[in-house]
Amino acid sequence: MALRAIFVPSLGTPLIHPRRLSSPAGLPVCSSNRQAAQGMAMRDDSKQEIQRRSANWPANFWDYKFVGSLGTEYSGERFVEEINMLKEKVKGMINAGNTQPLDKLELIDAVQRLGLGYHFEAEIRDALDPVRESYLNGGGSDVNNLYSTALLFRLLRQYGFHIQQEVFEIFLKKDGFGSLHQEDVIKGVLALYEASFHGVKGESIMEQAKDVALNHLKSLDMGKLKTFPNNLVRKVERALYMPLRWTSNRSEARWFTDIYEQRSGDEAEFA
Template identity: 90%
Template sequence: MAVRDDNKQKIQRRSANWPANFWDYKFVGSLGTEYTGERFVQEINTLKEKVKGMINAGNTRPLDKLELIDAVQRLGLGYHFEVEIRDALDLVRETYLNGGGSDMNNLYSTALLFRLLRQHGFHIQQEAFEIFLKKDTFGSLHQEDVIKGVLALYEASFHSVKGESIMEQAKVGALNHLKSLDMGKLKTFPNNLARKVERALYMPLRWTSNRSEARWFIDIYEQDLAMKPNLLRLAKLDFNLVQSQYRTEVAQLSSWWTELGVERFDVLRDRLMENYLWGTIIAFEPRWSDYRVMLIKIGNLITIIDDVYDIFGTMEELEILTDFIDRWDISGIDKLPPVIRSTYMALYNSTNEIAHRIMRDRGINVLPCLQMMWARHCKGYLREAKWYNSGCKPTFEECIVNGTNTIGCFIMLLIYFIGMARSLDKEAIDFACNIPPILYNAAFIVRLLNDLGTSQYEMARGDNFKAVQCYQNPHRISVEEAREAIWSMVEEAWKNMNQLEFEEYPSFASKDYLNACLGFARGSHFFHQYGDGQGFSDKETKEYLMSLVVEPVSI
């Protein structure tokens, strides 16, 4: 049965009252790319050789080597030196296991080694910390070296896996003692130790995006007493060079978005730049530019189709729309009102274009997989719409299983998998479409954090019950207790992610793809840990986007 067009019969529709888009796309499209010139590229290449020599130097103390690697990574430069860093860590690990290195027997050096080794896939036993926890580890917190050790232990604890009771004990103890510090007194210590503690308590390194950390740490490192000028110079130039790449991408995306024309519908979220931020958190490196643009197109389509199902469409319209998506058909779309018709056409045409681009570049037809992903995704939306319209309250399990599917990870990460896979055939595509566990855990984290961050807004406008409410009522607990329980699930899912990094994967599944799964979970911490930084684009989101795309680092 045809749905009447809005112009023929006025349908009472809900509104989310989304704030207007903050960004002027003409301004975004006009940003220059001044750091891509040959002079800057030549200097960067020269500096990279110098830093490579620093990492490879054989006469460096193990702790100095670890601190150098840590600085390189926190400055956002690790992607240039992946082989050198892994080889250097392997040597330090051998020295440590053989009992060598007099500077490697304290809490700070042990925790730093533990974090860096686990980050790079080396397994190191939690028992390394047993001796420190038996001592009065947290006793003399006024001493700089003790505070550094406790901070390093706290950061290391976020790389633990399930069943590691020593690491759990370490995290609780380190967190309690860092919170108890006199921050006024701590600010008298050198090397911005107070700011490092505040930063870790706000967002641990494991959950922090590469570009956010790089921008922040450049300022911190510049004031470090042991700062290496060549490394700092490289970090600044590289940040600006990557930013120039991002400016090219957002110009391309803003042109695509305005040409689609769906941004003129004020009932849908215009969040192109916020979705762009997601793409850079998932995988920031310039080499993924083409696939980052594809992923962000998919992300933007997910945002507006979500609004169609959540807010705008009637059940009859949504049933028809889901049927179109399931059949991947556009004949007869005049049955739908203009907003939904335009949204579906944008989804249909953009997805077909992306599939054509991938076929051209990688020689494989991924359209059937993308179609299947979209159908599964939108059937999940339809299920949520039915819950809402029937007044049905799902169980917590139903809410989370369906919500993990509709959060968007599976479709978006398929794009990065295709770009990052070492080889592509039916087996590889099936692997991605069947949702490997590391991807599922990432989506699970994103769903839980999304519900924690957005539930107050969505419940206020009368949306479906979220994970908090679905967990709260059957357990007869308060909202705050439900939120704490769900936060514990987030932490457990991260332990699963940490363990899954050590698993064996098929040869086509690159480390870059596994990192992209981790990046998706990190993105949700940025956007949703303290609210809805995407739907309502808070001050923090806007400031970070300015630093990421608009404001270069001072050279």
């Protein structure tokens, strides 16, 4: 860096003026020029190649061509016809007018949790609307049944139908839910817990329902719960570990397939 001296005649000694310091480019050094010089240095550094660590992973052979070349024994025309036949059969079950509302709700819930709901979006929406009207008018489903109320609430909100949170007031005002070792009560509390995750911000009843249901489920004796059929203990453990609202469709379908295959005879037709 060059220094420019200023001679003072009276003293005869050179003084260095602070503002006469010059940069390598020959410019006077001031705050703006300092910033410009720093910018030039940064640009010079950016031109240098950045060295990154490598894990030396081998190339992925699962490319599109390889995946597309994989065959399946279920791609033949015979299987396509069978799939279409089964889809029409399920559509008929969903659209059936002589089905009890609770049976239809359980059917829709099973289809959805098996990962097949996207095949029947229109049929499910058309089926839920009359069930909702029947429930709100006091027909069909028992308005005093916690299980059917919670199941209806969850399905309606999943598919964008409006249903008020006040439907749970009658249950939360009661002194608990009765004996916790009754299968119907546990099914109802479990359904309430799953439904509570479909509450929106500001719905105090849904927040209360989640707290009450969670405390009840945590207080259960899992050893005694294993005496109930229909894998009830597995369903409770699954909900406490990962609520349905937080579960991906693929993982839920894989888990629920095992549960669905082990249905008891009295629920084999729908649930």
